[in-house]
Amino acid sequence: MRLSYRFRQWWKAVFPRVTRADRAWVAALLPPPAYALFLSMSRAGQRHGLDTARQLAGWELHIRSRLSAAEYTDLLQAALLHDCGKTPFHLTVGQRAARVALEATPASLRRSALRRWPFAARALQAAAAHAALGAEMAARCGLSRRVQLLILRHHQPQTPAEKLLAQADDRC
Numbered sequence: 001m002r003l004s005y006r007f008r009q010w011w012k013a014v015f016p017r018v019t020r021a022d023r024a025w026v027a028a029l030l031p032p033p034a035y036a037l038f039l040s041m042s043r044a045g046q047r048h049g050l051d052t053a054r055q056l057a058g059w060e061l062h063i064r065s066r067l068s069a070a071e072y073t074d075l076l077q078a079a080l081l082h083d084c085g086k087t088p089f090h091l092t093v094g095q096r097a098a099r100v101a102l103e104a105t106p107a108s109l110r111r112s113a114l115r116r117w118p119f120a121a122r123a124l125q126a127a128a129a130h131a132a133l134g135a136e137m138a139a140r141c142g143l144s145r146r147v148q149l150l151i152l153r154h155h156q157p158q159t160p161a162e163k164l165l166a167q168a169d170d171r172c
């Protein structure tokens, strides 16, 4: 993965910004319980969800020829919330930044990096568990089964919509 991409990802994780206009867009897209779930996410998580959803919205013309209107709405909802399963881990800025660095570290060096940064282990646990946890949280908010599956599989996409979400996630 390119160094400039990693740096941008790190910068947004450390200095996230969510505007009033961003929140208004999200409130229009999500039903109230899901909007409350979005607001419970860390600022960095909100920013990442917004960037992922906006990336998909930028591909709307291309996407709308492949998905129904309902599937497109579900895709945007899932994009906003796809990492909500990280919320219960209460990761610090340092842990989030360390995870980004660790994921860019070759697997062979990761163990020694973890010895140096033991606090980053929790961020790796969150990375492993968040998709399944996020799908459960989406279900509790009453979001559709399709949104739940999009969140569940956003790191192992199967359907065209799931692949679009993974592609947008990778770019943000």
Ligand SMILES: [Fe+2]
Residues within 6 Å of the ligand: 082, 083, 130, 154, 155
């Ligand atoms: Fe994720």
